[in-house]
Amino acid sequence: MTTTRSHTNVGGLSHGLLLLMSAATGLAVAGNYFAQPLLDLIGRELGVEPSQAALTVTAAQAGYALGLILLVPLGDLVERRRLAMSLYAATAVFLLVSALAPNGTVLLASTALTALTSVGAQVVVAFAATVAAPAERGRVVGTVMTGLMLGLLLARTASGALSELGGWRTVYWVNAILMVLMAVLLRVCLPRLGGDGERRSYRGLLLSTVAMFRYEPLLRWRAGIAGLSLASFSVLWTALTFLLVRPPYGWSESAIGLFGLVGAVGALTATVAGRLADRGLVQYVTGAGTVLLAGSWAALAAGAHSLVWLFAGVIVLDLAHQAVLNSSQNVIYALRPEARNRINSAFMTVLFVGGAIGSALASVVWAQGGWTGVCVLGATLSAGTVVLWALERVTVRRAAGKAPETAVHDPAAAVPAE
Structure with a gap:
């Protein structure tokens, strides 16, 4: 598979684009932590035991780990803007499934799939490191990772506040809408950035990663x-x-x-x-x-x-x-x-x-x-x-x-x- 090299000057990042990438990473990872303070509430509404509801946390961790292994390396193979946008759009879809989940099984599956595709945040982090000027890479990566860590830390706070306003499903509705917005903005604002240009199979890509x-x-x-x-x-x-x-x-x-x-x-x-x-x-x-x-x-x-x-x-x-x-x-x-x-x-x-x-x-x-x-x-x-x-x-x-x-x-x- 061949890819198109970037035709844009990627020697630096504007302040606005850097803030967008930081916000995008935070919103992507936040979806994996929304359920943690709501396990009791979710369990009561869906009719599952608290221990079963707690499996959503495990599902999120497992899904994210698989995404890191199976999806993030694709950034060296395919056009990276399209990859990031596709993963964010897929995350929005799976968040909508969680918002509509009729039972614990569906919520468990949608949580795992949301986490799997939420590794789009890591594609954005590597994208920022590539686009940044070498003398500014530390600052750029630090800014984007600040967004990621704030998403991780504040997800529980936002989750509790939104659940009090409209129930636990509100959290997933809101995040799904924001992820759609992020997918559109990344598509519009990110420069084209291809893979490494080498012909390599997906299997070869994974072996190369290891x-x-x-x-x-x-x-x-x-x-x-x-x-x-x-x-x-x-x-x-x-x-x-x-x-x-x-x-x-x-x-x-x-x-x-x-x-x-x-x-x-x-x-x-x-x-x-x-x-x-x-x-x-x-x-x-x-x-x-x-x-x-x-x-x-x-x-x-x-x-x-x-x-x-x-x-x-x-x-x-x-x-x-x-x-x-x-x-x-x-x-x-x-x-x-x-x-x-x-x-x-x-x-x-x-x-x-x-x-x-x-x-x-x-x-x-x-x-x-x-x-x-x-x-x-x-x-x-x-x-x-x-x-x-x-x-x-x-x-x-x-x-x-x-x-x-x-x-x-x-x-x-x-x-x-x-």
Whole structure:
């Protein structure tokens, strides 16, 4: 399959287009988190047990993981504007199915399909990294990822507010309309941007994506660091609800949803990390981020009985996670411009697997050790990011000190075209 190369100057991004891409990523991922604060309400209306309703969260995680593996690499094969628009339009359709779901089975299936196509957000992230001028890539990626993280954090807040206005289905109706709007705007505003121009089968594309781990050591290191970082992040946001519904807090579900606004403060700092990375400080940003990530759990532990410490811990942890994630993306996007979507697919798959593992561990540890156990778990995962970052620096310095003995192999070339 052949693709058309871009016929536009893609040396930079206008401010308006950057904000559009940031909003688009946030709205795409938000749909995967709307159901979380509404599980009890959905279960009652559809006549399913809370445990069955909770499967929608698992379905969203599984669907998103499959989309990262199966759909995001297509950005290196087909025209990327059309791919992004198609995925956003498909997401809107599946959200409409969720809004009309007559039973739990249909909602479960539509949730999985919504998550599958919502990886259009990752196509937009890689698109932004490709279109951005090299000297501004960190800032651009940081801005787009700020939108993504705000969508993730504020989805629960928006979900609770909209459900009070018109029931839980209102959330899906509103998001479907917004996704249609985003699909149209992306079609109109994004420049044409083709794949890498090589003839490659879909099977070859997927094998090439996996091969990236073999030939790019920095991708392995950075995926591991980011995966542990998101695991720590997920531990917090999974267990936080358990803490806030109990004494001394005893908050309502709507109040807990508003806590996402606190996390949003940390997410807004992603552009700062990006600007520092653009100035050649990417390694310092990562190192500082991993240390702050581990240190934030001391404040969170004190937050068991102090709202001030809890607020501080949440803000620092979110800030640190954004720094680690943005600096790591800045590193991997510079590896192979012609294979950026495949690299992003490989990186993001590990990232979200780490997040899913963190969520699962948080539930188990809470049942056994309460908030103290959760904080020990989060601190341990965060300490792992410090260790991996230190090992990466040692390994890279040793490799730089040796003369290259063999040429670097191309993962794409390692898979024959069909």
